[in-house]
Amino acid sequence: MRLPRVSFISLLCICVLVACAQTQTVRTKIYEDRRTGVMLHRVVEQDDAAIAKDYSHPVQFGVEDLKYLLSTIAYEEKGLFGWSEARSVFTADELYRLGPHLVEAFAQATPDDEVVFQLTSAKPGLIFASERFTNGRLFLKDKNLNCVFANVNLRPDMDSVYDGEPRNYYAGTLWRLVIREGQTLAEGKKGTHYNWLMMDWETILKEKKLRDQARREQLQKRRVLKMKQQQQQRQQETGWTDWESDEVLEPETP
Numbered sequence: 461m462r463l464p465r466v467s468f469i470s471l472l473c474i475c476v477l478v479a480c481a482q483t484q485t486v487r488t489k490i491y492e493d494r495r496t497g498v499m500l501h502r503v504v505e506q507d508d509a510a511i512a513k514d515y516s517h518p519v520q521f522g523v524e525d526l527k528y529l530l531s532t533i534a535y536e537e538k539g540l541f542g543w544s545e546a547r548s549v550f551t552a553d554e555l556y557r558l559g560p561h562l563v564e565a566f567a568q569a570t571p572d573d574e575v576v577f578q579l580t581s582a583k584p585g586l587i588f589a590s591e592r593f594t595n596g597r598l599f600l601k602d603k604n605l606n607c608v609f610a611n612v613n614l615r616p617d618m619d620s621v622y623d624g625e626p627r628n629y630y631a632g633t634l635w636r637l638v639i640r641e642g643q644t645l646a647e648g649k650k651g652t653h654y655n656w657l658m659m660d661w662e663t664i665l666k667e668k669k670l671r672d673q674a675r676r677e678q679l680q681k682r683r684v685l686k687m688k689q690q691q692q693q694r695q696q697e698t699g700w701t702d703w704e705s706d707e708v709l710e711p712e713t714p
Contacts, residue, residue, distance in 0.1 A: 482505060482506055483503055483504065483505055483506075483511065484503070484504060484506075485501065485502070485503055485504075486501075486502045486503075486504055486510075487499050487500065487501055487502075487576075488500040488502075488568075488573075490561050490564055490565045490568070491561040491564070494580075495557070495579065495580045495581065496557045496558065496561070496577075496578075496579055496580075497576075497577065497578045497579075498558065498561040498562060498564075498565050498575065498576070498577050499565070499575075499576050499577075500565055500568065500569055500573040500574070500575060500576070501573065501574045501575075501576045501597065502570070502572050502573050502574070503572075510570070510572035511572065512571070512572060513571060513572045513573075513574075513599070513601075514571055514601075515569070515571045515572070515573070515574070515599045515600055515601055516571070516600040516601065516602075516603070517566065517569035517570055517571050517573060517599070517600060518566060518567050518568060518569050518570070519566050519567070519569075519600055520563075520566070520567055521562075521563045521566055521567075522563070523559045523560055523563050524559075525665055526559055526562055526563055526566075527555045527556075527558075527559045528665070528668060529605060529659065529661055529664060529665070530549075530550050530555060530558070530559075530562075530607075531548060531550060531555060532640055532642075532643070532659070532664070533548065533549045533550065533607060533637065533643075533657060534546040534547060534548055534549065534637070534638045534640065535547065535549050535612050535613070535635050535636060535637050535638055536635065536636055536638055537613070537634065537635050538633065538634050538635065543636075546638040549594065549609070549612055549613070549637075550579075550594075551581065551583075553581065554579050554581055554594075557579070558577060558579065562575060562577065562598065566598075566600075569599075573599075574597045574598070574599045575597065575598040575599065576595075576596075576597050577595060577596065577597075577598065578593070578594070578595035579593070579594045579595065580592070580593055580616070581594075583613070590615055591615060591616060592613045592614065592615060593611055593613075593614050593615065593616045593621065594609070594611060594612050594613055594614075595609070595610050595611055596608050596609035596610050596611075596626055596655075597626055600661075603660060603661075603662060604658040604659060604660060604661070605658070605659050605661040606646075606656070606657075606658050607656070607657045607658075607659070608626040608627060608646075608653075608655065608656045609626060609631070609637070609655045609656075609657075610622045610623070610624075610626040610629060610655070612631075612635050612637075612655075613635065614634070614635075620633070620634055626655060626656070627648075627653075627656070629653070629655050630648065630650055630651065630652070630653050630654060630655065631653070631654040631655035632652075632654040632655075635654075636654035636655075637654055637655060637656075637657050639657065641664075642659055642660045642663055642664045642667075643657055643658065643659045643660075644657070644658050644659075645657060645658075646658060
């Protein structure tokens with residue numbers, strides 16, 4: 461017999477609730493204070509078996525490497541006159557606070573764990589400084605560092621603060637991530653996730669290492685050239701020059 465529409469919807473809701481009840485979230489605190497929090501997040505079934513995610517964890521990041529990767533993430537804010545200029549999601553202070561704890565979290569994470577973080581910082585406003593809130597999740601998948609944000613630089617008391625599953629969020633109304641070299645935005649059923657950035661972290665760090673090496677070599681060349689110039693200047697001021705390798709002193713005549 462055909463079920464009435466209301467009964468079908470009720471049955472569907474019951475199935476969804478039962479399915480949700482069969483899983484639970486396990487959180488492992490890595491660090492927490494009034495302004496900074498980092499934890500591992502895992503979804504398990506009733507028998508405590510973790511739902512497989514197949515992430516590339518654990519991984520041992522260098523603190524400075526991870527701070528650099530996060531420093532490349534930028535976003536725009538929607539204002540009265542359109543979108544703002546791109547700016548970094550994380551300030552230097554926030555990276556200093558987050559970096560060591562994120563490194564610890566990735567070192568402890570299993571292939572089924574995600575690294576969850578949250579930050580509260582006082583940032584300047586039009587007149588007075590105000591508390592701003594940023595939170596999200598990080599995980600490594602298919603050689604990409606995934607950064608899924610729920611909120612970026614929002615006041616905690618704003619109605620627009622999102623408290624749901626970040627993967628189901630698309631952002632783009634009040635703020636949106638801006639991609640740079642080596643970065644892409646995730647695509648979903650409803651379009652582009654402007655809150656979900658993926659970066660080829662190994663390639664980015666290799667390119668940074670090459671740039672740093674080239675910069676050090678250039679700096680060394682400049683130092684050597686400067687030393688030669690200073691030596692030549694001293695020789696000109698004193699009228700003294702060093703002997704050439706084949707220079708011979710003539711004997712003094714009596």
